[in-house]
Amino acid sequence: MPELPDVENFRRYMEQHAMKQVVSEVRVTDDRILADISADQLQERMAGNQFVSTRRHGKYLLAKMSSGGWAVFHFGMTGFFVYGASADVYPKHARAVFTFEDGHFLAFDCQRLLGRLTWTDTGEDYIASQKLGPDALELDFKSFADKVAGARTMVKSALMNQERVAGIGNVYSDEILFQARIHPKTTISRLDEDRLEHLYQALRDVLETAIECEAVPEKFPADYLLPHRSEGDACPVCGGRIQKIKISGRTAYMCEKCQT
């Protein structure tokens, strides 16, 4: 479930492996992965160019090419990258593969096809066109209080709304609320200043910690909910049972004793 920390990880992976090499071919093996562009157009725009820089906004990864345009990746729920040598086999659900002149490749694997690959001439325009709010890690407390906490909706829904703040999905909203000890069904506009500040701090801490842990559940601190996201599991803080509830159709995991 790629959310902000996972995508930040993919961005670093791409920086580490795929930069400053000429793309010789773009092979799209399932064009349902494409949005608003054809495989031919993508090939035309990318072949002969290099990735020169990357940026991330929320759950979107944008990779600038030497031609000046940007390849845009959204990972849906099952997307990830694999960089490999020419002799390596592509990952099982590779939907698009960029081959470099030296024979190495960067594959965009996306089992459930909920991810997207597209193209934009201007990064800023793309972010605006998707109506994305500020990236969750670039949001100061004041904007958070205005943009997110002004909503007359449940706090979990507000955190997950990409127009309010970009980058938080189902899993990390649960973690943030667990760390802040706030019940996910609380109406966010009814939190007092103290609890709101607590929530904001938890948001930052959780996302930064998750990035440090490379979004690998086993590396998370002992008091994190994430490795215990299953009904009836023991709460890592109080030992009580983790509950599974539905919030606007989404599954939320929480500890009723810790979160009020």
Added chain:
DNA sequence: AGTACCACCTGACGGC
């Protein structure tokens, strides 16, 4: 401005 529900998509899993 909210909520609720559906569709997209694949694969794992439980029930029978």
Added chain:
DNA sequence: TGCCGTCAGGTGGTAC
């Protein structure tokens, strides 16, 4: 053994 329903979840659409 296999078939069928359900679920996972990011996003986007529609109806209320």
